[in-house]
Amino acid sequence: MSATSTMLPEYVILGTLLIAMLGIMVSRAHSTLPSWIGLLGTIGGLWATADLWSRHLKPVLLFNQSLSVDNYSLFVDFLVMIAAGSTILLGWQGEREHDEFPVLVLLSALGMMTLGMSANLITLFLGVEILSLPLYILAASHRDPLGGEAGLKYFLLGAFSSGILLFGLALIYGATGSMTFTDFATAVSSNSPILAAGLMLALVGILFKLAIVPFHMWVPDVYEGSPDAVTSFMAFGTKVGAAVILLRFLAYGFYLSPDAWGPLLGYLALLTMIVGNLVALTQTNLKRLFGYSGIGHAGFLLIGVAVHSVVGARAMLFYLLPYGLAVIGAFAIITMISNGEKNVTIHDLEGLAHKKPWAAALFIVFMLSFAGIPLTGGFIGKFYLLQAALFAHQPGLAVGLVVGTFLGLGAYLRPLQAMFRHESNEQALAGWNVNWAQIVVLVVAVVGTIGLGVYPTPVVHMVNQSANFFWLH
Amino acid sequence: MVLVWLLAIPLIGSFVVLFSGDRAAKGVAVGFGLIEIIAFVVLLAHGPADINVPWIPEWGVRFHLGADGLSLFLIGLTAVMTVMALFASSKTYRRSYFFWILFLEFGMAGVFESLDLMLFYVFWEVILIPIFFLLTGYSGSRGRPAAMKWLIMNLVGSLFMLIGIVAVAVLHTQPFGALTFEISQLTHVPMSAAVAPWVFASFFLAFAIKAPLWPFHGWMPDAYSDAPAPVTSLLAGVMSKAGIYGFLRIMLPIFMPQMRQYQTGLLIFAAIGLLYGAFMALRQKDMKMASAYASLSHMGMMALGVFSLTEAGILGATFLMVAHGLIIGGLFVVLGFAEERTKTREIGAMGGLNDDAPRLAAYFLFFALAALGLPGLPGFVGEYLIIQGLVAHDVVFAVIAGIVLIVAAWYMIRLFQGVMQSVRKGPRILDLTAMQVGYIGTLALLVLLLGVWPAGITSHAAPTLYHAVHLLATKGGASS
Numbered sequence A: 001m002s003a004t005s006t007m008l009p010e011y012v013i014l015g016t017l018l019i020a021m022l023g024i025m026v027s028r029a030h031s032t033l034p035s036w037i038g039l040l041g042t043i044g045g046l047w048a049t050a051d052l053w054s055r056h057l058k059p060v061l062l063f064n065q066s067l068s069v070d071n072y073s074l075f076v077d078f079l080v081m082i083a084a085g086s087t088i089l090l091g092w093q094g095e096r097e098h099d100e101f102p103v104l105v106l107l108s109a110l111g112m113m114t115l116g117m118s119a120n121l122i123t124l125f126l127g128v129e130i131l132s133l134p135l136y137i138l139a140a141s142h143r144d145p146l147g148g149e150a151g152l153k154y155f156l157l158g159a160f161s162s163g164i165l166l167f168g169l170a171l172i173y174g175a176t177g178s179m180t181f182t183d184f185a186t187a188v189s190s191n192s193p194i195l196a197a198g199l200m201l202a203l204v205g206i207l208f209k210l211a212i213v214p215f216h217m218w219v220p221d222v223y224e225g226s227p228d229a230v231t232s233f234m235a236f237g238t239k240v241g242a243a244v245i246l247l248r249f250l251a252y253g254f255y256l257s258p259d260a261w262g263p264l265l266g267y268l269a270l271l272t273m274i275v276g277n278l279v280a281l282t283q284t285n286l287k288r289l290f291g292y293s294g295i296g297h298a299g300f301l302l303i304g305v306a307v308h309s310v311v312g313a314r315a316m317l318f319y320l321l322p323y324g325l326a327v328i329g330a331f332a333i334i335t336m337i338s339n340g341e342k343n344v345t346i347h348d349l350e351g352l353a354h355k356k357p358w359a360a361a362l363f364i365v366f367m368l369s370f371a372g373i374p375l376t377g378g379f380i381g382k383f384y385l386l387q388a389a390l391f392a393h394q395p396g397l398a399v400g401l402v403v404g405t406f407l408g409l410g411a412y413l414r415p416l417q418a419m420f421r422h423e424s425n426e427q428a429l430a431g432w433n434v435n436w437a438q439i440v441v442l443v444v445a446v447v448g449t450i451g452l453g454v455y456p457t458p459v460v461h462m463v464n465q466s467a468n469f470f471w472l473h
Numbered sequence B: 001m002v003l004v005w006l007l008a009i010p011l012i013g014s015f016v017v018l019f020s021g022d023r024a025a026k027g028v029a030v031g032f033g034l035i036e037i038i039a040f041v042v043l044l045a046h047g048p049a050d051i052n053v054p055w056i057p058e059w060g061v062r063f064h065l066g067a068d069g070l071s072l073f074l075i076g077l078t079a080v081m082t083v084m085a086l087f088a089s090s091k092t093y094r095r096s097y098f099f100w101i102l103f104l105e106f107g108m109a110g111v112f113e114s115l116d117l118m119l120f121y122v123f124w125e126v127i128l129i130p131i132f133f134l135l136t137g138y139s140g141s142r143g144r145p146a147a148m149k150w151l152i153m154n155l156v157g158s159l160f161m162l163i164g165i166v167a168v169a170v171l172h173t174q175p176f177g178a179l180t181f182e183i184s185q186l187t188h189v190p191m192s193a194a195v196a197p198w199v200f201a202s203f204f205l206a207f208a209i210k211a212p213l214w215p216f217h218g219w220m221p222d223a224y225s226d227a228p229a230p231v232t233s234l235l236a237g238v239m240s241k242a243g244i245y246g247f248l249r250i251m252l253p254i255f256m257p258q259m260r261q262y263q264t265g266l267l268i269f270a271a272i273g274l275l276y277g278a279f280m281a282l283r284q285k286d287m288k289m290a291s292a293y294a295s296l297s298h299m300g301m302m303a304l305g306v307f308s309l310t311e312a313g314i315l316g317a318t319f320l321m322v323a324h325g326l327i328i329g330g331l332f333v334v335l336g337f338a339e340e341r342t343k344t345r346e347i348g349a350m351g352g353l354n355d356d357a358p359r360l361a362a363y364f365l366f367f368a369l370a371a372l373g374l375p376g377l378p379g380f381v382g383e384y385l386i387i388q389g390l391v392a393h394d395v396v397f398a399v400i401a402g403i404v405l406i407v408a409a410w411y412m413i414r415l416f417q418g419v420m421q422s423v424r425k426g427p428r429i430l431d432l433t434a435m436q437v438g439y440i441g442t443l444a445l446l447v448l449l450l451g452v453w454p455a456g457i458t459s460h461a462a463p464t465l466y467h468a469v470h471l472l473a474t475k476g477g478a479s480s
Helices: A004-026 A033-054 A071-094 A101-117 A121-139 A145-176 A193-210 A218-225 A228-253 A258-280 A286-306 A310-338 A357-371 A377-391 A395-419 A436-454 A457-466 B002-019 B025-046 B072-088 B095-113 B117-126 B128-138 B143-176 B196-210 B220-226 B229-254 B256-261 B263-282 B287-307 B311-342 B358-372 B378-393 B395-420 B434-452 B455-476
Strands: A060-062 A067-069 B049-056 B061-067
Touching: A004 A033, A004 A060, A004 A067, A004 A071, A004 A101, A033 A071, A033 A101, A067 A071, A067 A101, A071 A101, A071 A228, A071 A310, A071 A436, A071 A457, A101 A121, A101 A228, A121 A145, A121 A193, A121 A228, A145 A193, A145 A218, A193 A228, A193 A258, A193 A286, A218 A228, A218 A286, A228 A286, A228 A310, A258 A286, A258 A395, A286 A310, A286 A377, A286 A395, A310 A357, A310 A377, A310 A436, A310 A457, A357 A377, A357 A395, A357 A436, A377 A395, A377 A436, A377 B117, A377 B143, A395 B143, A457 B049, B002 B025, B002 B049, B002 B061, B002 B072, B002 B095, B025 B072, B025 B095, B049 B117, B061 B095, B061 B117, B072 B095, B072 B229, B072 B311, B072 B434, B072 B455, B095 B117, B095 B128, B095 B229, B117 B128, B117 B143, B117 B229, B128 B143, B128 B220, B128 B229, B143 B196, B143 B220, B196 B229, B196 B256, B220 B229, B220 B287, B229 B256, B229 B287, B229 B311, B256 B263, B263 B287, B263 B395, B287 B311, B287 B358, B287 B378, B287 B395, B311 B358, B311 B378, B311 B434, B311 B455, B358 B378, B358 B395, B358 B434, B378 B395, B378 B434, B434 B455
Parallel strands: none
Antiparallel strands: A060 A067, B049 B061
């Protein structure tokens, strides 16, 4: 097997992207052809990933050590395929008039996959940019004032953070004379102030993408203004991309000096868990609510990085899956209510339990998974993160996790109680609309969420093989 | 295998109910409840059972179910009281109500069967959800805030217990290597003086809130009084036992040195709850509220038995858990009958129901007498054993428990007089139907059986508890 054929999933997505673009040219306007191509492409990508996984290949470094294809990157490919596929499905109806929608989603997914493989500074920056640029366009694709604001805000702040990231990467290169992550730790000047400054600036750039407090200001407005399907992609896919590159960057490049960044990330994680969930309590717009609670979840993810251990890495990688499944499930319900036209608030859920009991039941499952109640995947994820925090002798992080969970639960309970309110307002479910694509997403999300909660062993096993950073303790 | 069926039957039943129509829901649910009782009888015939298979091997989490002298009769209590609650539920409730009741049975049976801490925690939290939705969707005007209070208070407890569980397992790895959550293997966890109080507190808080024990009963009054009567009977009869069961199953084996260390404080705690509940029950105007505080007082009594750390006291608490579950559950069902007929819970607005409904009054009197601990009925046996244990440890607490027994007679008789005797105030009411007599009478017979033949439980429970008390001697040093 040649070295480059281990990148089959990426090539599949790249090819699909190009074919979908051709598809737009040959089909009539607003046809579903590009979406079909994109969907088949993600299924093909999933198949290619599963095929590579089943071969138990040794990790390979490609292109002069700039990309590392290993179980870690393959697991990321799985996650990104789920995110991209579900996004295309969620936008099946609502984004119909934007023919370029599946193409841009796949391009952004390619950026995330690059981040999963990235092993040097150039691919890191390329991945971040390929991820971000299509999202800027997608955020503004609805030409209403909110969408415009979202796109512009996201673009300006994103460009600014990319600049900071690039400056940090340049300083690291200047201090170490190498682009490759694994060279940093052993570089002669490993405790030079320039390297420290570079690390801090690079961290700011990545933490911005992950939406860690205090770099989270863009999230609520961008989530609110973007189309529903795009928001679900940002909430799931962007978090995957940013979290996995943060982990690989630090675990490969700075494993010898965890004191320089571990405590800092620990405090940021605490702050993020508390602030994100606390502000989520006050939101009435559902997308803003998920935006803030997503910030809280990013704080949970950061625990796994901050403890700097194999258990932490595995816990973080695991947590991405139940979180993402709950996101796509919840957004499937939101797209059913909004029908691509309005911004869904808590009041729009009133009476859902009486009028659409099945949708309400599924929504309950996703909220409970977010909140980390047993028999859902979210609980197993939190349990894993707690193990990571306590194995690292960080009871503070464990308590922070619990307090954040608790605050988050308060935020999720408000939509739940609204669903059971009898006095529903007339317009609450006026635009209710279901199509097969949303049902597919719902089925995948609910089966995955409950399955992970009841029998997580296969995924735990996969994660253990993926984040095999044996040089950490 | 019976143990798995005991979990599977209510779970399958709950989903069958969900897929059946609203009209058939009650019948289907009762059917599954009865099958569960048959499964329990099979378990009883086979005696102690154990199932142990890996669940998440990477973390040493095992699907370990067991039924021994401690849990066997609590599983039975769950099965019996669920059927009672299902019978007593109104036919007009929609299927989601019956779904949640059966799901609650699944969770409670799981709590009593689990022998793996992680598995125990899973079921422990599963219980929260059905009760939350039963309170939100099917209770009176204060149900919604009661549901919030219930969930928030219990989650505070259980989330910190989750840290405690992981901490115990992590501490266990330090001398022993592998990660495990088996309760029986965690008994030898060495804990430093800096860590032990925190871990102890995390477990204690969760169990004390669930029971509830004073002063962690904030969620209780609204939830007990505003929930539909069948739900209250499940809450007070079965769910509250999970807290005391946690003390016996988890805290005695793992935290014996700490239990000894804090014993006096814990006893004072429980005694205050005992007194507080009794006197609050005396001054309630709402009959469900009075019974709720009576139940709080009884929980204090059980806690006293556990914290006496004597064989008799612990055995008494174990017995009283089952007896009290049947009695208080039955009492709340009977109160539900009275409320359904008079449309009020005010003791002052009732009275004289005796004239119209002698059968209702008879069952009311029976359960009230059982609750106040009349000799010949099972409440007395449990309380006697607990007081015996307390005398062995410290006679002061025995005296307090004795005094409370007198107060208990007072508040129960007051409740009976207020509701059933005195002058009739409202319109005529109907007596119990044959159906209602059928199931409440069966429950009364069960209570009577337990009262005259307590050895049926104690002879099973004693060997298990002997093991626990044996730990007292080996881990906590000689008895003081």
